Amino acid sequence: xxxxxxxxxxxxxxxxxxxxxxxxxxxxxxxxxxxxxxxxxxxxxxxxxxxxxxxxxxxxxxxxxxxxxxxxxxxxxxxxxxxxxxxxxxxxxxxxxxxxxxxxxxxxxxxxxxxxxxxxxxxxxxxxxxxxxxxxxxxxxxxxxxxxxxxxxxxxxxxxxxxxxxxxxxxxxxxxxxxxxxxxxxxxxxxxxxxxxxxxxxxxxxxxxxxxxxxxxxxxxxxxxxxxxxxxxxxxxxxxxxxxxxxxxxxxxxxxxxxxxxxxxxxxxxxxxxxxxxxxxxxxxxxxxxxxxxxxxxxxxxxxxxxxxxxxxxxxxxxxxxxxxxxxxxxxxxxxxxxxxxxxxxxxxxxxxxxxxxxxxxxxxxxxxxxxxxxxxxxxxxxxxxxxxxxxxxxxxxxxxxxxxxxxxxxxxxxxxxxxxxxxx
Amino acid sequence: xxxxxxxxxxxxxxxxxxxxxxxxxxxxxxxxxxxxxxxxxxxxxxxxxxxxxxxxxxxxxxxxxxxxxxxxxxxxxxxxxxxxxxxxxxxxxxxxxxxxxxxxxxxxxxxxxxxxxxxx
Numbered sequence: 001x002x003x004x005x006x007x008x009x010x011x012x013x014x015x016x017x018x019x020x021x022x023x024x025x026x027x028x029x030x031x032x033x034x035x036x037x038x039x040x041x042x043x044x045x046x047x048x049x050x051x052x053x054x055x056x057x058x059x060x061x062x063x064x065x066x067x068x069x070x071x072x073x074x075x076x077x078x079x080x081x082x083x084x085x086x087x088x089x090x091x092x093x094x095x096x097x098x099x100x101x102x103x104x105x106x107x108x109x110x111x112x113x114x115x116x117x118x119x120x121x122x123x124x125x126x127x128x129x130x131x132x133x134x135x136x137x138x139x140x141x142x143x144x145x146x147x148x149x150x151x152x153x154x155x156x157x158x159x160x161x162x163x164x165x166x167x168x169x170x171x172x173x174x175x176x177x178x179x180x181x182x183x184x185x186x187x188x189x190x191x192x193x194x195x196x197x198x199x200x201x202x203x204x205x206x207x208x209x210x211x212x213x214x215x216x217x218x219x220x221x222x223x224x225x226x227x228x229x230x231x232x233x234x235x236x237x238x239x240x241x242x243x244x245x246x247x248x249x250x251x252x253x254x255x256x257x258x259x260x261x262x263x264x265x266x267x268x269x270x271x272x273x274x275x276x277x278x279x280x281x282x283x284x285x286x287x288x289x290x291x292x293x294x295x296x297x298x299x300x301x302x303x304x305x306x307x308x309x310x311x312x313x314x315x316x317x318x319x320x321x322x323x324x325x326x327x328x329x330x331x332x333x334x335x336x337x338x339x340x341x342x343x344x345x346x347x348x349x350x351x352x353x354x355x356x357x358x359x360x361x362x363x364x365x366x367x368x369x370x371x372x373x374x375x376x377x378x379x380x381x382x383x384x385x386x387x388x389x390x391x392x393x394x395x396x397x398x399x400x401x402x403x404x405x406x407x408x409x410x411x412x413x414x415x416x417x418x419x420x421x422x423x424x425x
Numbered sequence: 426x427x428x429x430x431x432x433x434x435x436x437x438x439x440x441x442x443x444x445x446x447x448x449x450x451x452x453x454x455x456x457x458x459x460x461x462x463x464x465x466x467x468x469x470x471x472x473x474x475x476x477x478x479x480x481x482x483x484x485x486x487x488x489x490x491x492x493x494x495x496x497x498x499x500x501x502x503x504x505x506x507x508x509x510x511x512x513x514x515x516x517x518x519x520x521x522x523x524x525x526x527x528x529x530x531x532x533x534x535x536x537x538x539x540x541x542x543x544x545x
Contacts, residue, residue, distance in 0.1 A: 012440055043442075074532060082536065083529040084441065207526055290524050375531030376496070376509075 002093045002235070002425070004361040004393040005029050006077045010085040014048025015056045017086050022060025025090040032062040033090040035098045035229055037136065037363065038069030038216055039397045040086035042206035050214050050221045053086070058219050066100050068229040070138045070204030070215040073368035074378075076396035078389065081378045083207075083371065089395040091361060095234035099124035102217060103226040106139055107173055110185040113226050118193035121230045130232040133197035134421060136363060137190055139226045141203025141400035142315065142325055144210045145172035145179045152178075152211070155287050155317045162319025166259040169323065177224055180262055180315065183401050184326040186226055187413050191405045197230060198239045200421040201413070202365040203401035208292075208372055210400065235360065235423045239404040240353065241412040242419075243311060244346035244370060245299055250279060250335040252300075254328060261327040263318070271320035279335065287317060296369040297338050299416050302330040311336055311414040313369060325401060326414065338416055343370050344380045346418045354388045354422065362389070363421045364396035370416065371398045428457055431544055435459055438537045443525040445504070446472045449541060452483040452514035466520060471504060475518065487513050507531070509538045517541060 005028035009020035017040075025033060036057075044053045050071075058067060067088075074083040101120035103113030121135065144152045147168055149161060156162055173179040181203050190199060204213040215222040252275070256265040267275040277284060286294060292313065301311040316323035354362070364385075371378050385394065403413035404421070431449060436459045439447050445465045448458035456476060466472060486494060490513040497508040500523060507530075509517040517538050521530055 012437075074529065080536060080539075081532055083532040207529055209526070293526070293528075371532065372526060372528035375528040376535035378532055379535060 001031070002360060003029055003031065004089065004091045006079070006087060006089055006393045006395060008077060008079055008085065008087040010082065012047050014044040014050065014053035017044065018053040018056025019060060021086055021088050022057045025088060026060055029090055029092055031092040033065050034092050034096045035231060036061065036065060036067045036088050036090045037229065037395060038067055038086065038088040039072045039075045039395065040069070041074065041084050042071045042212065043084055044086070045212065050216070054216055054219045054221065066098055066229065067216060067218055068100055068136070068138070068227055070227070071206060071213045072397040072399055073205055073208050074371045074398040076378070076382055076385070078386065078391065078393065081382045087395055089361065089363065089393055093233060093235070095130060096231050097125060097128040097130060098229070098231045100217060101228040101230065102222070105224055106186060106226050107177055107179065107182060107224050110182040111189055114186045114189040115193065117226050117228045118190060121194060121228055125230060125232055128232040130234050132235060132237050133194070133230065133232050134237050134423070135190070135194050135197040135199045135228050135230040136421065137199060137201035137226060137228050138215055139181060139183055139186060139201070139203050140213055140215060140224050141183070141205045142181045142210055143178045143212060145316065146176035147172060154289055155291060156319065159319065162321070165263050165265070165318040165321040168318055169259045169263060180323070180325055181401060183403070184413065187403050187405070187411055190228070191411045194230070195407055198237045198421060199403070199405040200239055200363060200365050200419055201403035202397055202399035205368055205400035208368045208400065233423070235425055237421065237423050239406050239409070240350060240420050241402070241404045241417050242346045242349050244343035244416050244418060245311060245336040245338040246342055247301070248335045248337045252279065252333050252335065254331040254333060257328070258321060261329065262324055264322045264324065264328070265320070272322045273317055273320045276322065291317070293372070296373050299336045299338060300324070300333045301336050301414070302328050302333045304329050306410045308410050308412055311416050313415045338373065340374055340377055343374055344377070347381050347384050350418065350420045351384050351388050357422065357424045359392055359422045359424045361392065361423055362394040364394065365402045365419045366396055366398055367402055367416050368398040368400050370418070427544055431457055431541055432459065434537050434540045434544070436463070438519070438533060439463060441530060441533055443521050443530055444519050445522065446520040448476065448518050450479040450516045450518050452480060471501060471520065475506065475520070483514055486510065486516070507534060509534050511538060511541055511545065515545070
């Protein structure tokens with residue numbers, strides 16, 4: 001016996017929306033859900049609060065239903081694509097064991113948090129008799145750093161402050177608990193510890209302003225953490241990552257790194273910011289607080305030790321230094337270029353796969369920059385997916401930082417990607 | 426045309442933080458819009474000006490509609506105006522801040538356009 005359903009609310013008020021989600025799940029499933037994956041846009045933060053939202057969802061569900069999720073920039077499901085509201089995927093199978101693991105303080109100690117979460121999963125799953133393991137990892141994505149004098153900004157020009165970018169990076173992370181998410185330190189640990197699980201991961205976010213984000217676990221909202229929803233099942237599963245960009249052929253050599261190899265101090269022997277602007281042919285005036293809407297079209301990538309290209313967007317301009325989300329493991333970086341056509345066609349492989357295997361349900365994680373860049377054209381992606389899924393439940397979350405892993409594929413992570421976890425009988 | 430339902434679609438869209446004003450503009454007909462006191466414009470004269478010149482816009486829009494004109498954007502001081510065409514003589518029009526996150530707003534504009542199309 002298997003059943004899955006999509007619930008959605010477009011109501012503005014947190015309590016109304018939560019109740020609607022819970023009621024739809026109950027009315028659509030005959031059995032108590034084995035798990036509920038819940039995505040919401042950030043706006044309930046200002047329309048009642050996430051505590052009320054989660055209380056309302058859970059009040060309608062049977063006791064101890066595992067509800068796991070977080071905030072996203074937008075979501076897509078069988079009904080359409082939305083940047084305001086909430087949607088949930090509820091799943092029941094009589095051949096499924098479910099466990100949830102939590103690791104806290106990911107920004108301060110990502111490895112410890114990841115081990116805490118994965119050991120909880122392994123412990124709870126040790127007696128499961130089912131062969132296929134799946135894990136949905138949601139973590140708190142980067143939040144814009146808080147800096148003395150200037151506050152929260154993404155372009156900081158203050159010469160006194162930016163003389164020591166490593167110190168500013170540390171203060172933001174360790175004192176204010178803001179800054180990069182350190183997902184690239186969590187994901188390899190998850191791959192190793194949960195090596196038998198097909199994994200899909202995403203960084204929960206807001207409207208991509210990166211000011212706040214929340215993870216959901218039952219009635220709790222969690223920040224600065226990793227949350228893993230794992231299940232073992234008799235179903236088949238596979239994961240896939242595709243990219244929405246092209247390589248431009250423009251190479252850059254990082255000639256001086258700062259803290260954690262996430263700070264680029266110089267490129268091609270010149271100050272990093274100055275050299276990047278020269279390469280892009282941009283005037284300095286472009287570097288304002290909305291610079292990322294333009295930079296989303298120009299991610300950078302490096303090839304890691306496993307030969308996998310890791311694409312990423314720029315994160316922060318600290319004087320002449322540039323902070324990026326993922327530690328750069330290879331000083332030779334490539335300028336990538338992302339067009340609307342590339343972003344839309346990045347779903348084609350996933351769609352083709354679904355035509356062959358006829359999924360029972362799917363979870364997709366994609367980059368929030370894609371929905372920001374495509375705007376209303378995101379419906380071109382929806383039409384492709386919906387044309388093969390029809391009424392088969394699926395849920396796409398648009399997040400900040402995406403990843404997949406399986407034991408027969410390398411760990412893939414980065415930005416500007418489209419990722420799937422597909423289950424079939 | 427069920428104008429009350431249409432108005433509720435527009436009012437819902439206007440609740441978006443960065444949708445400062447919105448209307449359903451129709452050629453040679455009175456446009457449908459929420460009460461202007463619900464608008465978040467610092468300079469309300471922009472909306473009045475838009476409303477009074479919509480028929481002139483439709484003259485241009487009609488000339489391009491056979492070529493597949495779907496959306497029109499223009500910057501107006503600190504604001505940006507988005508036209509999502511519903512037909513050759515009807516458009517969903519919204520005023521947003523100049524530096525708003527347009528991509529996310531566009532998705533909800535598209536949802537409103539689809540909802541209005543169903544009502545027409």
